[in-house]
Structures are given as structure tokens and as C-alpha cells.
Amino acid sequence: MTDLKQPSLLPVICIMGPTASGKTSLAMQLADQLPCDLISVDSALVYKGMDIGTAKPTAKELQDYPHQLIDLIDPKQSYSAADFCRDAKAAIFSARERQRYPVLVGGTMMYFKSLLQGLSPLPEADASIRKDIEAQANKHGWEYIHQELANVDPISAERIHPNDPQRLTRALEVYRISGKSLTQLTEHKGETVEGPVLQFAISTPERSTLHQRIELRYQQMLAQGFEDEVKVLKKRQDLHPDLPSIRCVGYRQMWEYLDGDYDYDEMVFRGVCATRQLAKRQLTWLRSWPDLTWLKTDDEKNLQTILRALT
Numbered sequence: 001m002t003d004l005k006q007p008s009l010l011p012v013i014c015i016m017g018p019t020a021s022g023k024t025s026l027a028m029q030l031a032d033q034l035p036c037d038l039i040s041v042d043s044a045l046v047y048k049g050m051d052i053g054t055a056k057p058t059a060k061e062l063q064d065y066p067h068q069l070i071d072l073i074d075p076k077q078s079y080s081a082a083d084f085c086r087d088a089k090a091a092i093f094s095a096r097e098r099q100r101y102p103v104l105v106g107g108t109m110m111y112f113k114s115l116l117q118g119l120s121p122l123p124e125a126d127a128s129i130r131k132d133i134e135a136q137a138n139k140h141g142w143e144y145i146h147q148e149l150a151n152v153d154p155i156s157a158e159r160i161h162p163n164d165p166q167r168l169t170r171a172l173e174v175y176r177i178s179g180k181s182l183t184q185l186t187e188h189k190g191e192t193v194e195g196p197v198l199q200f201a202i203s204t205p206e207r208s209t210l211h212q213r214i215e216l217r218y219q220q221m222l223a224q225g226f227e228d229e230v231k232v233l234k235k236r237q238d239l240h241p242d243l244p245s246i247r248c249v250g251y252r253q254m255w256e257y258l259d260g261d262y263d264y265d266e267m268v269f270r271g272v273c274a275t276r277q278l279a280k281r282q283l284t285w286l287r288s289w290p291d292l293t294w295l296k297t298d299d300e301k302n303l304q305t306i307l308r309a310l311t
Contacts, residue, residue, distance in 0.1 A: 009096060009194065009196065010095070010096050010099065010100070010101050010195075011101070011195065011196035011197060011310065012092055012101075012102045012103075012193055012195065012196070012197045013030070013101055013102065013103045013104070013198050013200070013306065013310075014041075014104045014105075014112065014116070014197060014198065014199040014200060015027050015030075015103065015104070015200050016041075016106070016107065016109070016112060016199065016200065016201045016202075016282075016286060016289075016292075017107060017201050017203050017282070017286070018107060018203055018210060018279035018280075018282040018283050018286075019055075019107055019249075019275060019278055019279050019282065020055075020210065020213040020214045020217050020275075020279070021107075021202050021203045021204065021210065021213070021279075021297050022202055022297045022298060023105050023106065023202055024055075024057055024061075024105060026105075026202060026295070026302055026303070026306075027065075027105040028064075029303050030103060030303060030306060031065050031103070033303065034101050034103075034307075034310075035099065035100045036095070036100050036102070036103045037066075037068060037091060037094070037095035037100050037102055038065060038066065038067045038068065038103050038105060039067070039068045039069055039088060039091045039092070039095075039102055039103065039104045039105070040067045040069040040070045040105065040106050041069075041084075041088070041104050041105060041106030041107070041108050041111045041112055041115075042070075042107060042108050042111075043084075043108040043110075043244075043248075044108075044245075044249075045067075045069070045070045045071075045106070046069065046071070046073055046079045047071075047072075047073060047074070047075045047245045047248075048072075048074055048075070049074075049229075049232070050075060050229070050233070050248070051229065052221050052225060052226045053221055053226050053229060053230070053250040053251050053254070054248065054250075055217060055221070056070065057070075067105075068087075068091045069084070069087055069088065069091065072087070075233060075239055075246070076236075076238045076243065076245070078125070078243075078244055079244075080125075081110055081111055081114040081119060082114075082119055082122075084108075084111045084114065084115070085111075085114050085119050085190075088104065088115050092104075101310075107282050109281075109282055109285035115192070115193055116192060116193060116197060116199075117192060118190045118191060118192045120185050120186040120187075120190065121185065121190060122174055122186075123174060123177040123178050125170075125173065126173060126176075126177055129176050129177060130169055130173055133145060133169050133172055133173060133176075134169065137165065137169075142162055142163065142165055142168060145165075145168050145169075145172060146160070146162040148172060149168060149171055149172050149175075152172075152175050153171060153175060153181035153182055153183050155181075155183040156171045156181065156182045157171075165242075166244065166247065198293075198306070198309050198310070199289070199291055199292050200293045200294075200295055200306060201286045201289065201292050201293070201294050201295065202294075202295040202296070202297055203283065203286075203294070203295075203297060204296070204297045209297075210279060210297075211276055211279075213297075214272060214275045214276055215272050218250070218268070218271055218272050218275060219268075221250070222268070226250070227254060227258075230251060230255055230258060231258065233246070233251075233255075234255065234258055241255055241256070249271070249274045249275050249278050250271045250274065250275065252274070253267050253271040254267060254271065256270075293305065293309070
């Protein structure tokens, strides 16, 4: 066991990065060296029964390296950034109380941002308003919804792409519930994590290498039975493509393939492209992230870099 200083409030260690960059592997290496609690920061890993397509750690890995905030809810349920902040803060408190390092590992940057920079006090979701917005979108198209948002919240409309129905719906929903724009309400932030925080981001030096890792992992998912996993989900009457769970990268493309929207090769192509686009968005977030130490994927020095930061 590495001999490290034990301050009264142990630092939170954040391991961020794009998908397929090696975050989980590095966190497990760290767990071999430190008394720590691994806390997942991944909006897809919260769903039960969605294991292969989310690249969830295997049952053996979870047995050897338990992760918190994995397998929390059924795919028909939703899990917000506010839910994550509540659960993550409780996990961090529990770890520190037992003199263990909280290690936050994942790639859902909105979760990290909400936890570390404070979550704005936004109204809870309203199913009837969301249903009305979706009905309007089905009738007029999402460009129409985007224009409606631009009329009441031009700043959010500029930031949110017209082809992002989830964020468009939420932004317009917030305005219809509160009478205030998302921009107005997010000017004031809630409480952040108490105590020291160390932030690391891991990625490949070359984007082409990351793209290769993404394609390889997608092929591995297919070989492990990803198609059968989604077939099981499709048999359920309470799941549909508009749910956040089924909109997860890879799942939507497999669902549409099983619906007959395109052939197998096109599904693979779309799934890999969607995953690459996700990685690009994650890297865009990280490039402007403050107080970040960058690590290279598979660099043998990564573990020592983190350990030195703790001493």
C-alpha cells in the first residue's frame, strides 16, 4: 500500500476522458494502490440490463473493483444530473468518513460539471408539458421547436443543436414551467463538492488512435452479444426509442437496425460514427476544463502522476 498523507478531508480524484480512452482501467490500477471507493460518472451505466453496449465493467471486475452508481434504475426510468449530484455527494461523504479516497471515473461531462461547479435550481420534469412539446415536434419538426426556444431563450438555442431533442425539450420545458429561461435560471449555482479535488483527463495523443479503439470496442461488443441484449429490451412493451436509455449511443442504432430501418453493416457504421461523435463532444468539453492534468492512454507513468499529486 502506498504511504500517503491522510488529511482530514481526503481529496476527490476525478478521472475523466472520452469513451474508450482507458478511464476504467486506470481507476482499477489506482484501486490496487489506494484505499478508495470507485464512483461511476456515466449516464448509461445507471441502467440495469444494459451491460454490453454501455461497456459496463464485467461482473468479475465489479466483484474485484466495486463501483458505486452502476445498475441503479430500470431503463424505463430517468436519471437526472440532480439525481447524480445527490448520489455522488452521498458516496463521497461515505468514502471520506471511512478515510477512503473518492475516485470519480467516467465520461458524462455534464455530471462532472454539475457536481464540481454547482447545479442550477431547475424545476423538475413535467410529463404533460414534455408530451405536448413532443406532439408539436411530431407535427411541425424539431426545427420548429428550436425556433420556439430561440424566441424565448436565444442563448440556449444557439448552444443547443436543432437535432438534439432531449436538450431542446428540457430547455423549453423549463421556460413553460417557470416562466424563466434556462439561461436565467443557470446564472445561479448550487453547492459544490467540499474539500480538495484533483482532476485528470486521459486520452490518446492522436485522434485516429482513439477512433481505432472505438471501432475495436464496438466490434467486441457485437461479438459479446450486443444484438441479443437489445432484442431483450425490445421485447418489453414499456420501452421505446424516445427514452433516454434507448437513445444511448449504440442502442439507438441497434434498435433501428432491429426495426428494419437499415442493414447490419449500416448499423455498425452508424454506431461507430455516433460513438466517435460522442468522444468528440467529450474532448470539446475537456479542452476548456479548468485545473486539468492530462494523461496519455496506456502511459505507464499515469498511475505515478496521480499518486504524486496526492503526496
